Amino acid sequence: MIEDLITSLVIKNKKRIILLVMDGVGGLQVGGQTELEAANTPNLDSLASDSSCGLMTLVSEGITPGSGPGHLSLFGYNPLKYQIGRGILEALGVDLDVQQGDLAVRGNFATLENGVIKDRRAGRIPTEKNKVLVEIIQNNIRQIEDVKVLIQSGKEHRFAVIFRGPDLNEGLSDADPQQDNQPPVPAKALNPKARKSEHIINRFIEMVTELLAQEKPANTVLMRGYSNYPPINHFEERYGLNAAAVATYPMYRGLARLVGMKTLHGGETIESAFLAAQKNYSSYDFLFVHVKKTDSMGEDGNFIEKVHEIEKVDKALPILLEMNPDVLAITGDHSTPAKLAAHSWHPTPLLIHGPYAIADYARRFTEKECSRGILGNIHATELMPLLLANSLRLKKYGA
Amino acid sequence: MIEDLITSLVIKNKKRIILLVMDGVGGLQVGGQTELEAANTPNLDSLASDSSCGLMTLVSEGITPGSGPGHLSLFGYNPLKYQIGRGILEALGVDLDVQQGDLAVRGNFATLENGVIKDRRAGRIPTEKNKVLVEIIQNNIRQIEDVKVLIQSGKEHRFAVIFRGPDLNEGLSDADPQQDNQPPVPAKALNPKARKSEHIINRFIEMVTELLAQEKPANTVLMRGYSNYPPINHFEERYGLNAAAVATYPMYRGLARLVGMKTLHGGETIESAFLAAQKNYSSYDFLFVHVKKTDSMGEDGNFIEKVHEIEKVDKALPILLEMNPDVLAITGDHSTPAKLAAHSWHPTPLLIHGPYAIADYARRFTEKECSRGILGNIHATELMPLLLANSLRLKKYGA
Numbered sequence: 005m006i007e008d009l010i011t012s013l014v015i016k017n018k019k020r021i022i023l024l025v026m027d028g029v030g031g032l033q034v035g036g037q038t039e040l041e042a043a044n045t046p047n048l049d050s051l052a053s054d055s056s057c058g059l060m061t062l063v064s065e066g067i068t069p070g071s072g073p074g075h076l077s078l079f080g081y082n083p084l085k086y087q088i089g090r091g092i093l094e095a096l097g098v099d100l101d102v103q104q105g106d107l108a109v110r111g112n113f114a115t116l117e118n119g120v121i122k123d124r125r126a127g128r129i130p131t132e133k134n135k136v137l138v139e140i141i142q143n144n145i146r147q148i149e150d151v152k153v154l155i156q157s158g159k160e161h162r163f164a165v166i167f168r169g170p171d172l173n174e175g176l177s178d179a180d181p182q183q184d185n186q187p188p189v190p191a192k193a194l195n196p197k198a199r200k201s202e203h204i205i206n207r208f209i210e211m212v213t214e215l216l217a218q219e220k221p222a223n224t225v226l227m228r229g230y231s232n233y234p235p236i237n238h239f240e241e242r243y244g245l246n247a248a249a250v251a252t253y254p255m256y257r258g259l260a261r262l263v264g265m266k267t268l269h270g271g272e273t274i275e276s277a278f279l280a281a282q283k284n285y286s287s288y289d290f291l292f293v294h295v296k297k298t299d300s301m302g303e304d305g306n307f308i309e310k311v312h313e314i315e316k317v318d319k320a321l322p323i324l325l326e327m328n329p330d331v332l333a334i335t336g337d338h339s340t341p342a343k344l345a346a347h348s349w350h351p352t353p354l355l356i357h358g359p360y361a362i363a364d365y366a367r368r369f370t371e372k373e374c375s376r377g378i379l380g381n382i383h384a385t386e387l388m389p390l391l392l393a394n395s396l397r398l399k400k401y402g403a
Numbered sequence: 404m405i406e407d408l409i410t411s412l413v414i415k416n417k418k419r420i421i422l423l424v425m426d427g428v429g430g431l432q433v434g435g436q437t438e439l440e441a442a443n444t445p446n447l448d449s450l451a452s453d454s455s456c457g458l459m460t461l462v463s464e465g466i467t468p469g470s471g472p473g474h475l476s477l478f479g480y481n482p483l484k485y486q487i488g489r490g491i492l493e494a495l496g497v498d499l500d501v502q503q504g505d506l507a508v509r510g511n512f513a514t515l516e517n518g519v520i521k522d523r524r525a526g527r528i529p530t531e532k533n534k535v536l537v538e539i540i541q542n543n544i545r546q547i548e549d550v551k552v553l554i555q556s557g558k559e560h561r562f563a564v565i566f567r568g569p570d571l572n573e574g575l576s577d578a579d580p581q582q583d584n585q586p587p588v589p590a591k592a593l594n595p596k597a598r599k600s601e602h603i604i605n606r607f608i609e610m611v612t613e614l615l616a617q618e619k620p621a622n623t624v625l626m627r628g629y630s631n632y633p634p635i636n637h638f639e640e641r642y643g644l645n646a647a648a649v650a651t652y653p654m655y656r657g658l659a660r661l662v663g664m665k666t667l668h669g670g671e672t673i674e675s676a677f678l679a680a681q682k683n684y685s686s687y688d689f690l691f692v693h694v695k696k697t698d699s700m701g702e703d704g705n706f707i708e709k710v711h712e713i714e715k716v717d718k719a720l721p722i723l724l725e726m727n728p729d730v731l732a733i734t735g736d737h738s739t740p741a742k743l744a745a746h747s748w749h750p751t752p753l754l755i756h757g758p759y760a761i762a763d764y765a766r767r768f769t770e771k772e773c774s775r776g777i778l779g780n781i782h783a784t785e786l787m788p789l790l791l792a793n794s795l796r797l798k799k800y801g802a
Contacts, residue, residue, distance in 0.1 A: 005483060006463050013466070360743065362432060364771055378771060380780040382464060389465025393748040400746055401462055402469035402482065403492045 007080075007242070009401065010389050014244040019330035019395040021245075021290045022281065025078065026317055027071075027256075028299030028340025030352040030371055031310065039302070039310045039342060040353065040370040045318040047325070048334070048369040052355050057366035058379025059351035060387060062338050068349045074337035075259040079292075080243070080388030081236065088262070089174065089231020094164040096258025098156040102233055107172035107201055110229035112180070113137065113161040113222035116213065120185050125161045126222035137222055138163055145211055151204050161222070165208070173198040178228035179209055191227060201230070238264025239290065243392060248287070250280045251294035260292055270294070274316045278323035285327050290391075293324070302340030303347075310342050331358040331394045333387065334369065351381055358394045406479075406641070408800065409788050413643040418729035418794040420644075420689045421680065424477065425716055426470075426655075427698030427739025429751040429770055430709065438701070438709045438741060439752065439769040444717040446724070447733070447768040451754050456765035457778025458750035459786065461737050467748045473736035474658040478691075479642070479787030480635065487661070488573065488630020493563040495657025497555040501632055506571035506600055509628035511579070512536065512560040512621035515612065519584050524560045525621035536621055537562055544610055550603050560621070564607070572597040577627035578608060590626060600629070637663025638689065642791060647686070649679045650693035659691055669693070673715045677722035684726050689790075692723070701739030702746075709741050730757040730793045732786065733768065750780055757793045 031039035062069040062077045063084070072093050073083035091108035102108055113126040113134065129137075138157045145153050151169030158164060175198035179191040190209070193202040205227055213224045239247040241264075249260030250270040257267040268284055270277030274295055281293050295317055301310035324332065336352035353374040355366075364378035375381075382390075392398050430438035461468040461476045462483070471492050472482035490507035501507055512533065514522040528536075537556045544552050550568030557563060574597035578590040589608070592601040604626055612623045638646040640663075648659030649669040656666040667683055669676030673694055680692050694716055700709035723731065735751035752773035754765075763777035774780075781789075791797045 009463070009466070009483065360431060360740075360747070362437065362749065362770055364774060376775070378458070378774040380458070380774070386464035389463065390748075391465075393465035393467070398465060398467060398748065400467045400469050402472040402487070403489065403496075 010392070010398070011242055013398045013401060014392065015397055015399055016244050017395070017397060019397070020285065020288070021331040021391050021395050022293060022324060022327070022329040022333070023290070023391065024293045024295070024324065024332070024334045026295045026298045026314070026334065026336050028302045028338060028347065029314065029336035030339025030341070030348070030350050031302065032341035032343040032348070032350070034307050034343050038371055039307060039314060041372070043311045043314040043318065045314060045369065047318045047321040049367065051321070051325070051334075051357055052369040052373065053367050054363050055355040055357040056361040056379050057353070057355045057364055057369070057374040057377025059371070059374050059381045060335055060354040060384050061351045061381060062384045066349050068347050069338045070347065071255055071337060072259065075256065077384035078335070078337055078387060079239070079263050080385050081263065082385055086234060086236055088234055090229035091164070091231035092233065093255070094158065094229065095156070095166055096262070097255040098158050098164050099254035099257065100154055100156050100164055100166050102166060102258065102262070103168065104233050105168070105172070106233045107167040107174060108231050108233070109165045109167065109205070109227050111163045111165055112226045113163070114224050114226050115221040116188065116224040120187050121181050121224070121226070122184060123221060124180070124184055124226060128160045129222050131157065131159050133222070134158070134160065134163065137216065137219065140215060141212055144215055145208065148204050148207050148211070153208065167201070167204055171197070172201045172204065172232070174201070174230040174232040176201055176205060176230045178226070179205060180226040180228050188224065234262070236262060240264055243388060244397065245290040246288050247290035247292065248284060249292040249294065250277050250284070251292070252277070253294070253296050256294045256296070265292060275320045275323065278320045282323055282327055285329070298336075299340045302342050303345060305342050305345030307342035331356065331391055333357070333391055335387070354379060354382070354387070356390060356394060360394050360396070409791070409797070410641050412797045412800055413791065414796055414798055415643050416794070416796060418796070419684065419687070420730040420790050420794050421692060421723060421726070421728040421732070422689070422790065423692045423694070423723065423731070423733045425694045425697045425713070425733065425735050427701045427737060427746065428713065428735035429738030429740070429747070429749050430701065431740035431742040431747070431749070433706050433742055437770055438706060438713060439767075440771070441706075442710045442713040442717065444713060444768065446717045446720040448766065450720070450724070450733075450756055451768040451772065452766050453762050454754040454756040455760040455778050456752070456754045456763055456768070456773040456776025458770070458773050458780040459734055459753045459783050460750045460780060461783045465748050467746050468737045469746065470654055470736060471658065474655065476783035477734070477736055477786060478638075478662050479784050480662065481784050485633060485635055487633055489628035490563070490630035491632065492654070493557065493561070493628065494555070494565055495661070496654045497557050497563050498653035498656065499553055499555045499563055499565050501565060501657065501660070502567065503632050504567070504571070505632045506566040506573060507630050507632070508564045508566065508604070508626050510562045510564055511625045512562070513623050513625050514620040515587065515623040519586055520580050520623070520625070521583060522620060523579070523583055523625060527559045528621050530556065530558050532621070533557070533559065533562065536615065536618065539614060540611055543614055544607065547603050547606050547610070552607065566600070566603055570596070571600045571603065571631070573600070573629040573631045575600055575604060575629045577625070578604060579625040579627050587623065633661070635661060639663055642787060643796065644689040645687050646689035646691065647683060648691040648693065649676050649683070650691070651676070652693070652695050655693045655695070664691060674719045674722065677719045681722055681726055697735075698739045701741050702744060704741050704744030706741035730755065730790055732756070732790055734786070753778060753781070753786070755789060755793060759793050759795070
């Protein structure tokens with residue numbers, strides 16, 4: 005209901021919004037300081053002092069979000085309502101171009117011996133071998149009846165497939181015996197609409213198994229996590245925003261495409277990403293700029309390197325500030341404290357800078373200082389309405 | 404659900420609540436200070452230091468409320484659930500006494516020439532001319548069949564009409580060609596229940612057009628924005644409160660009547676309004692005192708004059724404090740920063756004073772200081788439950 009209200013109030017204008025997401029930026033104290041507190045961040049400090057600050061909860065208190073729910077929530081899509089299937093996430097994560105109507109599926113290479121699945125992961129074959137096999141499959145199976153097949157390697161034994169054609173429904177059981185030394189199990193339609201996808205998936209398994217008959221140990225495949233492209237209205241329709249993402253990692257590029265953003269490559273460094281944003285600034289109403297390594301270092305449990313990544317963002321920040329965007333917001337898609345070496349449930353710091361954002365008592369972009377900010381602890385789905393409001397894109401509600 | 408819970412817990416007592424609404428009081432920094440920060444407000448400062456403070460969001464983050472949704476929300480009515488039609492708001496705004504069962508309609512004077520509506524706004528006739536025409540209409544059309552007609556001038560070509568009688572349904576199409584140089588369009592029932600209102604409205608248009616046949620350029624009328632009096636339970640039923648409003652402007656008097664408040668005139672100054680409150684203090688459980696000019700000066704983009712209006716409230720505040728009300732709350736119905744010269748989405752400062760309100764770290768009644776308050780950022784529909792609780796009017800929920 006609020007979603008529809010927002011859409012009904014949207015007007016268009018020429019103001020530009022930049023949303024900088026430092027993935028997993030929030031942390032936990034180690035030796036008395038969080039990663040953000042330990043970092044030397046003169047540019048972020050000065051920006052925070054002149055911004056509205058707060059904390060942001062991505063899903064709900066205590067919930068640790070994955071990258072999917074985290075980003076959807078950031079983009080204003082309630083992650084409990086808009087659930088993205090595993091197959092779609094897997095496909096996005098290997099940079100497959102998922103489209104409306106597609107059926108996306110996760111696959112495993114497996115070992116078939118004497119009529120049973122001897123090893124559901126084919127001995128975790130090396131990624132390099134996986135790539136060779138995927139190339140064989142793709143070269144030999146481009147289409148099954150009226151369905152296009154697009155396949156892409158993941159890590160070790162994993163891959164993703166997109167089936168593109170009419171009437172492909174995700175209501176199928178896993179073609180996976182779930183444990184080793186059991187006979188293969190075909191996919192089964194769980195509803196009449198899934199009959200065609202049942203047939204296509206099982207045909208795919210047969211064809212691959214024939215193709216790889218001489219291979220060892222990866223001579224068959226298991227298929228699961230079927231998901232259709234989710235019904236999701238795009239940024240343009242929802243917010244009237246012509247949006248683009250500057251992101252290097254496939255998962256984030258994919259999530260951005262899912263909500264209708266164009267995707268631009270950010271290159272290998274934070275500086276190159278910010279320069280790509282600068283180059284494209286005037287072509288879009290909204291730029292989502294994604295920084296990955298704050299999360300990666302957190303996941304590695306490397307406090308010092310996460311601090312360094314934060315400092316690199318701070319050092320490159322003037323590139324974004326030079327553009328003098330009408331609205332600049334900085335936040336994370338979740339916290340990734342080095343202390344946990346994993347995503348966490350802690351709210352992420354947030355700042356909103358612009359001529360209509362009240363500068364508050366926060367003096368740094370840290371968890372504690374942002375908790376003193378005027379925004380309080382908002383839900384991530386409230387961020388987009390605030391960014392629209394700060395760019396004067398929402399008309400008054402009611403007379 | 405929460406609404407019903409609150410009602411089910413209400414008990415009656417003799418404690419008195421004053422809700423002082425400084426319309427549009429929240430602002431934005433100009434030269435480093437907001438209007439509230441720039442104002443010299445010793446009384447408000449001292450009260451805030453001894454109160455529970457916080458911020459209050461009227462509709463939802465990023466949403467700029469009109470006066471209708473803003474006040475309904477303040478009064479505890481979810482503005483997304485209780486939507487007040489344009490005709491009703493127009494009628495309230497020109498001080499027509501809207502009642503249960505009424506059909507309220509917005510009208511335009513227009514120019515009819517050679518069978519087409521030449522000008523849908525009759526050249527924006529002067530308000531003075533409008534008043535003369537409305538008087539002619541009212542004197543000649545007091546009733547159509549069993550339906551009473553009450554008409555009141557608005558600005559330029561606008562007016563409002565109330566049709567009071569049985570079975571008047573709002574389900575009608577606009578009697579408005581929507582563009583100039585098109586033939587007049589009659590109202591049409593959009594459902595069978597609206598047949599009678601279709602007939603009455605079209606008869607009204609005919610009668611007016613005959614009456615004004617010799618006038619120029621305003622010789623006919625267009626009718627639109629039909630709205631029935633909304634189904635809304637009153638303060639007495641909902642909260643067990645005998646409530647009155649001290650308000651001078653028609654819109655706010657009307658909104659107060661809509662929720663069942665008696666309306667008292669506040670006179671022209673803040674002091675006279677506060678004295679009216681003092682005089683009527685012992686006759687009501689709940690007094691809503693409305694100060695308009697903080698908003699008007701904000702709308703005018705006049706920072707200095709908005710500061711002065713705030714200072715006038717501060718100066719007159721001892722009149723309210725002398726009464727020593729059991730609960731005194733001060734807030735706004737939305738922000739109106741002079742910097743924007745318009746309503747805005749920013750949460751409004753709030754204080755609740757009384758023996759059961761914890762005094763917190765806030766030292767002034769400003770946006771930033773209230774953001775340090777113990778109430779946090781509440782939704783406006785949570786205010787009435789807090790005021791009832793602070794007057795010990797809500798019993799325990801559950802054993």
